[in-house]
Amino acid sequence: MKKLFILAAGLALVAAGCNGHKIVTDASGVFESDEVIVSAEQNGKILSFPIQEGDTLAKYAVIGQIDMSNTIIQKQQIQATIAALRQKTTNPKPQIELVKRQLIVQESQLEQQLREKTRTENLLKADAATQKQLDDINSAIDQLQKQIAVSKQQIALDDSNIETQNRTIYSEQAPLEMSAKQVQDNIDKGRIVNPLRGTVLTKYALQGEMTTTGKALYKIANLDTVTLRAYVTGSDLTKVKLGQTCKVYSDEGTDQYREYTGTVYFISDKSEFTPKTIQTRDERANLVYAVKIRVKNDGYLKLGMYGEVKF
Structure with a gap:
């Protein structure tokens, strides 16, 4: 009897030792991540x-x-067309500058004639000049004043005409520049x-x-943080809430587990049948709720690996 008691005690200790490596969890699932194609x-x-x-x-x-290559050539063609348009534009400065110089000469002549008029009027009072001389000066002054007015009008007209001409050319340039931007966008893509x-x-x-x-x-996919998609039954759903921290375990070998800290960030509001990866008919018939748990990956967690969670 004593030997039987010792043997039974030994078997109990071995069983207890084996159960010591087991962990009790609330749900299991698979590690996944958001994948981008x-x-x-x-x-x-x-x-x-x-x-x-x-x-x-x-x-x-x-x-x-x-x-x-072909798209780059298209852009170069558009740029060449834009450059050709710019060469068609007219710089108004040389033409206007010429008229302005004529205007300066005319104004100088007018000042001289006004001085001559004053001098002739004084001579006429002293009977040293004739009325005809004064009339000729007044006529010259009137002519110069008209010429100055025409020169000023010519400057304004040239500036307006050239600006209108250039504006027409630049109006063709804007659509071409937009086309160049669109082509560049295609090149960037x-x-x-x-x-x-x-x-x-x-x-x-x-x-x-x-x-x-x-x-x-x-x-x-970003594997720095992975998601454990686990499934819990309706009776265990009361243990779970958003933002809750929990213990996540990954299988590291025979009765060995690697432990992580996870955070619940999604709880399904609809029940579904247990996923078909569970092969028994009874377990497939159970209604469960999907729970997503975010886990910081230390490099050991792989997509598709099974994991367990304890809330």
């Missing part, structure tokens, strides 16, 4: 695309180039720009291949 924004041959699956890419990094920091999961295209707008190039 990056597509081409232009048609053409892929000139460079050096990324590999597993590479970590920075946000907004240029990681490839699509051939945009030939660069393959990574939209977020993350790890390349799948590469769908290779350098040298032809691509089209909307064709998938690669899939990327």
Whole structure:
């Protein structure tokens, strides 16, 4: 009897030791992440695309180039047309400057004639000049005043005409500049720009291949933080609330687990049948609620890996 008691006690201790490695959790699920499929924004041959699956890419990094030679030529043609338009414009300064110099000469002559008029009027009072001399000076003054008025009108008219002519030319330039901006936007879309920091999961295209707008190039996800999508029954749903911290476990081997701290950020408001990854008929028939838990990844968590959670 004593031997049987010792044997039973030993088996109990072994069982207790084995159960010590087990953890009691409230739900289980699979680790996942928000995956982004990056597509081409232009048609053409892929000139460079050096990324590999597993590479970590920075946000907004240029990681490839699509051939945009024809589009670049289109932009150069538009720029050449704009340059030709600018050569058609007229600079009003030389023509107006010439008239202004004539105006200065006319005003100088007018001042001289006004002085001569004053002198002749004084001589006429002293009977040293004739009325005809004074009349001739007055006629010259009147002529100069008319010439000055015409010169001023000519300056204003030339300035207005040239401005109108140039405005017509510049009105053709504005649409061309908008076209150049649109073409430049198409050229910029030939660069393959990574939209977020993350790890390349799948590469769908290779350098040298032809691509089209909307064709998938690669899939990327940020694995710094992953999501455990777990399912809880209605009876356990009362244990869960948004913003709640919880313990998350990943399987590290035989009866070994790696522990993480997670935060609940989503609780489904509708029940659903247990996912079909659960193969037994009874468990598939249970109604459960999806719960998403955000977990900081230390590099060991992989997408598709099973995890468990304790609230």
